[in-house]
Amino acid sequence: MPLRHFTPQTRPLACLLLATTALACPLSAHAQEASVDLPTISVSDGQGGSITVRSVAEARAALDLIPGGVALVTAQQWQNTPATTIKDMLDYVPGVFVQPKWGEDTRLSIRGSGISRSAHLRGVLLYQDGIPLSSVDGGGDFQEIDPTAYQYVEVFKGANGYQYGANALGGAINFVTPTGRSNPGAGIRLDAGSFGFARFQANVGGVNGAFDGYITGSYLSQDGFRNHSSGTNTRGSGNFGWQPTENVETRFYFNATDVQQDIPGSVSKYVALHSPQSANPTNVALDYERDIQAIRVANKTSFLISDTTKLDVGVFYTDKSLFHPIFQVLDYGYQEYGAFTRLVDERSIGGFKNRLVMGVNYGTGTVDAQRYTNVFGNPAQLVYMSNDEATTTTFYAEDNFYVLPDFALVGAFQYLDASLGRVAYLGTTSGGNDYQLFLPKGGFVWELGPDSQLYGNVSRSGEAPTFSELTNFAVGDIANLKAQTATTVEMGSRGRSPTFNWDVSLYRSWVENELQCQDTGVLMGLTCTVVNLSNTIHQGMEVGANWSMFQGLFTHGPAQDSVWLNLAYTYNDFYFDNDPVWGNNQLPGIPRHYLRAEMLYKHPSGFYAGPNVEWVPVAYYVDDANTLNSSPYALLNFKAGYEPPGGRFSVYVDARNLFNVNYIASASVTALAAPNQALFEPGNGRAVYVGTKMTF
Template structure:
């Protein structure tokens, strides 16, 4: 049965759930209210400051306090249980959180790509679309915001979805915090947060230390991180904010993936070559951003500039014999470089034809310079050490984008949001390692795209919105994907084209007076020139454009208070991600030329068809109790779709208690994950050339912690 046919029954079921509610509400309010909707300030491409309820898109906002009883070491802890989002803790701290939104980004085997990331308004995604979340300090976060659907395209290249992390401004009376946890596998965290305000100055500074021996063999890790936000009220309606981040993660061990047989025999083991070559990764990053905002009458100006340095050294398990090829880049990757950029935008609020109207215009430019070197991972017979130089190149990627967005409420019930973004992305690579057998690999290529989006919102009642939106998006290859040619020749894969998508969404949002909320969305994304692995051999991957793909499905979330201080939160996602045009791939390790056909209709790898999560919480007095259920369908692991990680369902329990004192509050908490000790695959390595697709999740795990919140010196406690 075609995917579109399979979508119809679910669409009908969801429509049956939500749309009668809409029409009943319209019938009750047949006469439009005379009052106008509140004015909405729209910021181009960021939607920051806009009530998500009044915009034609799917948004989720996560309060960090919901994860207060967890370890506080991974970004995935705050993204669990969101519709349309897959955020997986890989139990491998040499790799970043595995993140995808509605199937975008699921193919990534390195970092985060296909999803745009921001930390306090500063980009955490580079101009080529490659991003990482490891540098953000989880203890300092106040909330996370997730945008899904067509309007993600207003963020530019590789924006199949958008995740923004906010640490929040300090205020007088905010408590300072000390926090520590102990858990299974010798895991330990400790951290401090200083937050408050003195006159026109506010601050939010968080620092933490994390270490673990790891659930699997050869997975020990340590991280120190710092996140700071400092604000100054310069004068009336003018402010300046400084955001700083720092991360040091030395020698995080990489246990690599397992084959299915290895997973079933012993999921805690590491692949033999992981210990043989001592596979590991070190990351050090520092970053700072400055944001200036000014309000002048009906206008608003925002200017942001940022810069940073990032160094990465990674030891891979590339066999010595493979590196005999003079074109091979070796088994040690060493990256060091800087990046930065600026964003300026102005908005104006007034009236058009006597109705509320907002318009925003802006531009941004980003640039990354990276010195990439490669070395042999052996010296003589000693493995896992840095040997002879095999690669030396200087890469530069930059973008210059312009955007515009307008919102108009042309009647009491209807509003429209329109936007367009033009992006230009330029890649340059200069090869400094040229020998008689290794020719000059320098090269350059440019990409550009214009991505329009449009949406409508119908205000059925004060508590109900219906919306529809559509738009275009695009995703360039990253430097990692341009690094090698699929035909084995020297130089960059300059023939790669950007993937271009057409995105559609229909949705319903409802919220009750008792803080109940329901959101339902049907979506589809059709992509041309999808980027996928062409070959994975001799320690390197090559990529190519495979043709047409489709991601379509439905998602729903429901929050319902049950009684005083108790509520349940539910989220469900159904996603059919398939190939629409057949293509050939390499089916075996060592294959350099695609030789096996992938038929149209085959599921895209890395995307579970169904996800469900439920969380119940109860706060009787100074206690807080919670239970979480997370379930996922089977996940295909390669392009052929012949193998998949099994589905799973996991239960977690939490409990905490607070004791008040004259100078603050002491909180003790505990959590048990995977209560029934199920064996499961937590994440997958898509298209691994050795068939080691599986990264097992941990068995039953325990965590206990203490947190002390006390009043900052010289301030009075905040009264809520």
């Protein structure tokens, strides 16, 4: 069925179509009352016009078709902050718990994914413009993520990232870059603040006929709040597109990263709360660091095969080195490459609208791993050497079938084939594991009105262990771990209006063989013994809201001032399910309640100001035995700025932890903690940041 002939009753499919081409689809009552007549696809307007990279409106329309918890965060929501870590990007997304540790290293958990991981990422898959960004074995890091380099971020919570082949319990995050078409011109930004923080960033983009390009780069330096936490990073990225015809576009991406970062390490609870700037003495003596140099290149080519079908194909390659003095000096070299294809087809079948998404992700890579004894941060004797190889293939499909004009049944599946192998040369034994998982999903999306929805799904998720989890540092062998799987039931609603937006989800996951990283108390949380737990339950509630409480306080007419309440509340109820050792104890590592709230005054001139809070009202346990916990805390922050209409200039002030509260931001977990075990990462003290951004 040609795209330009959708009727008002098929707005969900029309929006999908718009989301998969270069057109916009406003969510408005007028669109429900009038016939939708889509114009011929145009890619030469310079205001979006890309087939490979969707605009914000297109991406939001596509997310509305997913029968589960999703979110879209635009750069406008974090650009007037220090934007150092992904906490600045995602802190107001309910269901996402994200806490910085030191430098840009961040602990991330979505719906309890990887709650035991205090180093590196697991349980959430990363993408850039739909191209796999995580390591082939499923792990990941945040040091290569530059918040100043993206125009928006898509968050797929739980098993709602099926459309990209994401199979993890926590879902997926897709970082979307600007193009020369969406962001022509040049820009610079300067930021400075407490603890020696300074950053310079610049970007330039433009269009020349069928070609466009966008380049950005940044340099950041900071001393850090804690001792032995200083670091620098230099990051650059860009993309270049070519549209030889109105139905074809190819885009080349590159990313380069150079990170030099000291690691202060975990400390005891007493030290964290009474001497939070202290570093772990072992980290200082052995000069713990994490230094990364990485280059990534990728290509994505999109074909509009017909009025109803779009095909994406692409490839990617990463070359990364890690120099990582910890209990030993890790000197690792990573080389990974892969390919992907994704088809979106939307047509009428027997008089019913139907939308099909299907694709394949393939990745393979090697790790040249060497470890040396650590002598004051320098490599000495070689004690370990191996070559690790991982290959992962994911087949996926998701179909929305509209049995009624405003009600779609959704069916989906994924098939994951993961193989991890090790060839040992020194200090370990060779071995490997293979995993095959079939993961189905069923759900619905019900359009309650032009701007509101009710949704639900039942899904399966599954995760193979990563190489770092299969490595048993105590004995050097490949661990015999099972894949973690889960069955999740979810219900929720979302909607938008000019003065009120909401997003509410309820879910319950029955998790089998949950992978838990148990700190041994010896290696400062940077390595651990990973085990499969017995049955566990993850359930919770996610509430997000934006409410314009007052309008026209001091200004009247078409452009009024307003006071907005922005809220993100997450309730986590995670526990063992009749475990033979731990009974029904709470799972450690994450607060039961987490609240971010902001009251912001906005003036039509561009001035804004207001306080915000971060509140963890109840301490959480850090061990399976539930004998040692963190501490509750509440932080008061304040921000103000000026960003006049037109967006050519902005300035901000961001003051954090105004009362200089000593608190615990993150923690490692273990089975049974000692009272003074070094498991805790203190949060930053009082800090003030200022910045300005200019575009030309």
